[in-house]
Amino acid sequence: MNEDKNYNMPWLCDKCKRELVLKKVKVRYLEGNFEVDLPKCPECNMVFIDEEMAVGKMLEVEKELEGK
Amino acid sequence: MDLDKLLETSDSCIHDEPPACTSCCPVHMDVIAFVGEMEKGDFDKAYKVMEKRVPFARIIGSICDHPCEKVCVRSDSGGTVKISELEKAAVSYGFSPPKNTIPLSKSKGRVAVIGGGISGMTAAFELDKKGYQVTLYEKSDRLGGRIWDYEGIALKKEVIEEEIAALVKQGIKTELNTLINKKRLEELAGEYDAVYLGTGVWEEELKIHPETFQVGDTSVFAGGKLANNNDSVIFSASSGRRAAASVDRYVKKISLSASREREGSFETPLKYETEGIEPVEAIGKASDIYSEDEAIGEAGRCLKCRCRKCIESCSHLTRFNISPKSYMRQINQNERIILGTHYANKMINSCTMCGLCREECFKGISMKAVIKETRESMVRRGKMPVSDHDFALKDMKFSNSKYFSMVRNQGEKAEYLFYPGCQLPASYPEYIGKIYKYLVSNMSGGAGIYLGCCGAPADWAGRQDLMQENIEIIKKTWEDTGRPVFILACSSCCSVFEKYLPEIAFVSLWEIFARKGLPQNNRISGKRVLSVHDACATRHNKEIHDSIRRIATLSGYEIQELKYSKEKTKCCGYGGLVYFANREQSADFVKHRIEESDNDLLVYCAMCKDLLAEGGKRTFHILDLIFAEDMERAALRKMPTLSERHGNRAQVKIGLLREIWGEEPDMDYEKQRDFKLIIPENVRQQMEDRYILSEDMAEVIDSSRKSGERFFNPQENSCLARLRLDNVTYWVKYEEKDEKILVKSVYSHRMEIVEE
Ligand code: SF4
Ligand code: SF4
Numbered sequence: 001m002n003e004d005k006n007y008n009m010p011w012l013c014d015k016c017k018r019e020l021v022l023k024k025v026k027v028r029y030l031e032g033n034f035e036v037d038l039p040k041c042p043e044c045n046m047v048f049i050d051e052e053m054a055v056g057k058m059l060e061v062e063k064e065l066e067g068k
Numbered sequence: 069m070d071l072d073k074l075l076e077t078s079d080s081c082i083h084d085e086p087p088a089c090t091s092c093c094p095v096h097m098d099v100i101a102f103v104g105e106m107e108k109g110d111f112d113k114a115y116k117v118m119e120k121r122v123p124f125a126r127i128i129g130s131i132c133d134h135p136c137e138k139v140c141v142r143s144d145s146g147g148t149v150k151i152s153e154l155e156k157a158a159v160s161y162g163f164s165p166p167k168n169t170i171p172l173s174k175s176k177g178r179v180a181v182i183g184g185g186i187s188g189m190t191a192a193f194e195l196d197k198k199g200y201q202v203t204l205y206e207k208s209d210r211l212g213g214r215i216w217d218y219e220g221i222a223l224k225k226e227v228i229e230e231e232i233a234a235l236v237k238q239g240i241k242t243e244l245n246t247l248i249n250k251k252r253l254e255e256l257a258g259e260y261d262a263v264y265l266g267t268g269v270w271e272e273e274l275k276i277h278p279e280t281f282q283v284g285d286t287s288v289f290a291g292g293k294l295a296n297n298n299d300s301v302i303f304s305a306s307s308g309r310r311a312a313a314s315v316d317r318y319v320k321k322i323s324l325s326a327s328r329e330r331e332g333s334f335e336t337p338l339k340y341e342t343e344g345i346e347p348v349e350a351i352g353k354a355s356d357i358y359s360e361d362e363a364i365g366e367a368g369r370c371l372k373c374r375c376r377k378c379i380e381s382c383s384h385l386t387r388f389n390i391s392p393k394s395y396m397r398q399i400n401q402n403e404r405i406i407l408g409t410h411y412a413n414k415m416i417n418s419c420t421m422c423g424l425c426r427e428e429c430f431k432g433i434s435m436k437a438v439i440k441e442t443r444e445s446m447v448r449r450g451k452m453p454v455s456d457h458d459f460a461l462k463d464m465k466f467s468n469s470k471y472f473s474m475v476r477n478q479g480e481k482a483e484y485l486f487y488p489g490c491q492l493p494a495s496y497p498e499y500i501g502k503i504y505k506y507l508v509s510n511m512s513g514g515a516g517i518y519l520g521c522c523g524a525p526a527d528w529a530g531r532q533d534l535m536q537e538n539i540e541i542i543k544k545t546w547e548d549t550g551r552p553v554f555i556l557a558c559s560s561c562c563s564v565f566e567k568y569l570p571e572i573a574f575v576s577l578w579e580i581f582a583r584k585g586l587p588q589n590n591r592i593s594g595k596r597v598l599s600v601h602d603a604c605a606t607r608h609n610k611e612i613h614d615s616i617r618r619i620a621t622l623s624g625y626e627i628q629e630l631k632y633s634k635e636k637t638k639c640c641g642y643g644g645l646v647y648f649a650n651r652e653q654s655a656d657f658v659k660h661r662i663e664e665s666d667n668d669l670l671v672y673c674a675m676c677k678d679l680l681a682e683g684g685k686r687t688f689h690i691l692d693l694i695f696a697e698d699m700e701r702a703a704l705r706k707m708p709t710l711s712e713r714h715g716n717r718a719q720v721k722i723g724l725l726r727e728i729w730g731e732e733p734d735m736d737y738e739k740q741r742d743f744k745l746i747i748p749e750n751v752r753q754q755m756e757d758r759y760i761l762s763e764d765m766a767e768v769i770d771s772s773r774k775s776g777e778r779f780f781n782p783q784e785n786s787c788l789a790r791l792r793l794d795n796v797t798y799w800v801k802y803e804e805k806d807e808k809i810l811v812k813s814v815y816s817h818r819m820e821i822v823e824e
């Protein structure tokens with residue numbers, strides 16, 4: 001498990017006031033289940049998704065799964 | 069879905085059928101490809117195309133009696149395309165000797181060919197190519213027969229000699245100066261596996277089968293003049309080739325007649341419409357033969373006959389560059405795949421289901437019907453991409469929720485019920501009350517009002533479950549209000565009522581205006597011209613077409629009809645939910661429609677108005693002619709945002725209840741929040757492109773402020789919050805400025821993140 005701090009990451013968890021760490025996170029859509037490294041709060045587990053990721057890679061995978 | 073029926077429909081599309089010239093040509097020269105190369109000035113390639121089908125192309129190409137020209141579709145528009153002259157030009161400027169091929173082993177069998185004329189030479193050549201050992205018997209001292217008649221006229225001696233030499237060089241044995249009679253023929257039939265007879269005349273009457281060229285049930289086959297009873301050079305060559313195919317089948321002991329329907333000359337099922345074709349005179353030749361430039365010019369006159377009628381008029385078929393024929397085959401594929409990618413989904417959800425294709429097709433092929441069935445099947449099998457229609461279906465749900473839906477009567481029981489649909493109130497909230505008041509004072513018998521969505525989005529999305537549910541609700545409301553006549557103001561509603569609610573009588577609002585007169589005098593002075601963009605959902609409703617034109621005339625406008633109008637109208641690009649599933653496709657429809665005329669457009673569907681105006685076209689809704697206070701502003705008025713559309717619907721309900729029934733609505737549409745949103749223009753655009761509503765955005769912000777669940781970026785003093793609403797996770801980046809919230813960006817995803 002990757003416990004490294006994500007140093008270029010200016011975002012903090014506002015609730016826990018903690019820096020985010022890159023961790024394997026479970027993601028699912030329709031029949032698809034994946035594990036991806038994403039920044040998250042080490043305390044409350046809230047996962048951070050940035051705009052580029054949401055409208056880029058994620059959208060692409062969503063469309064792909066919808067076409068299956 | 070009935071895939072056999074689908075394939076049957078696909079087969080009936082004549083897109084792939086050959087042009088009249090090619091089907092008439094006994095050897096089926098690919099005329100379109102041929103003139104295509106020639107038009108580009110590529111005579112070498114043109115010759116190659118010809119050589120593929122025409123035997124001894126250098127010879128026949130120079131002397132062919134061209135039956136194809138008689139049927140050329142160009143004939144009434146400047147004269148037939150001079151295919152035979154073009155062939156001569158191809159021979160002159162494009163001939164190159166065939167490459168030497170390694171001779172095959174001649175092990176298939178032994179065949180005797182009698183007669184060294186055109187049909188005999190063709191049969192010998194074909195059989196040799198198929199691997200037979202051929203012996204060619206000729207009564208005179210040289211091969212060629214009638215070809216020699218053209219020596220010095222259309223053919224040079226050397227050309228004839230070269231072609232004959234090439235045939236002999238292949239390995240065909242020739243027996244010159246050998247006359248074959250009836251007795252000798254019988255002997256040859258015994259010695260060889262089969263015999264071809266191409267002597268032009270014979271001592272007795274022969275019973276020759278017109279398709280297989282077999283003589284009786286013997287091993288003898290006859291072609292050329294014996295079979296054709298005419299002097300045609302090309303029919304001779306064709307019969308030699310077809311008889312050779314029969315010989316091959318005979319020796320291999322396979323059916324002589326199976327699947328040979330389209331050999332030789334036949335009539336194509338293609339009906340190429342000549343209406344509107346500009347006449348162009350045939351190019352004359354300055355000398356015996358076309359110069360290269362003359363040939364290029366003449367080739368350009370060919371119409372490349374092919375049925376593309378529906379494709380030319382449809383922005384969808386044009387974008388995907390596909391004929392209904394192959395479209396249906398792709399749907400068939402798509403329906404059969406179980407595992408793997410459904411490549412046709414995107415295309416299927418890009419058809420506006422407007423029905424124009426059926427109007428254009430003389431076979432009556434309707435992609436609208438095909439697409440409807442396909443989408444329903446995709447939904448049933450769980451293969452419909454959710455995101456394509458999700459927003460529209462949620463929008464429908466909103467319209468049928470307490471935020472918009474309502475029924476109110478005028479008095480106890482009214483004879484009419486005004487049903488404006490969901491999009492008109494969203495686009496034109498200010499007109500609804502005015503219309504209703506007009507109806508109340510003009511309809512003796514009284515008029516109630518019923519707000520809601522007819523279900524068209526569910527119908528387009530293939531969601532028959534939702535559709536039926538919705539229909540039942542409308543039916544029940546109709547019963548509960550004493551079976552009134554519905555007054556409809558939306559073309560999609562009209563088509564839904566026609567199809568799903570035949571028991572409910574309806575009249576269009578436009579008919580009422582046209583009949584009872586306009587409520588206020590908005591008559592313009594001077595002559596202003598408009599072109600009507602009819603709504604595709606009511607392409608067959610003549611009353612509506614007439615009423616719209618009548619209202620325009622009453623208002624002082626002159627109408628200039630578009631090329632595509634009334635039953636042949638085009639879709640604005642909203643139909644079939646294409647606006648949601650494929651924005652680029654939707655924009656094509658808008659663009660093509662706008663380009664049709666410089667006139668301002670007149671429409672009577674809110675979505676037509678919104679999309680065409682969004683595309684920059686001055687467009688009036690018919691209600692603008694009746695109610696608008698400022699026509700200039702009305703012409704360019706842009707479509708409200710998706711969020712505003714919700715708000716407008718809610719306001720219509722609230723306004724009507726307060727003003728007409730003096731009721732206070734029991735809804736909390738504008739939730740009390742302890743902040744005020746500031747949405748800059750770029751974020752507004754993001755919301756439209758990403759289908760994000762301000763009400764959902766506010767929900768995300770509100771929830772994050774209450775729970776504290778959000779990220780914070782001290783460098784830019786921004787918060788980032790997420791909230792899953794139904795099947796979508798929304799993200800909002802914002803900055804808090806006291807009670808104001810400045811939204812910096814919004815996005816969403818459908819994937820679920822497991823936070824553990
Ligand atoms: S116009 Fe061209 S394609 Fe059509 S029949 Fe004539 S030669 Fe053939
Ligand atoms: S229904 Fe309309 S959009 Fe669909 S293929 Fe036919 S003409 Fe094109």
Ligand code: SF4
Nearest residue numbers: 081082083375378429
């Ligand atoms: S109009 Fe379209 S669907 Fe009809 S035959 Fe022609 S190509 Fe096929």
Ligand SMILES: [Zn+2]
Nearest residue numbers: 013016041044
């Ligand atoms: Zn935390």
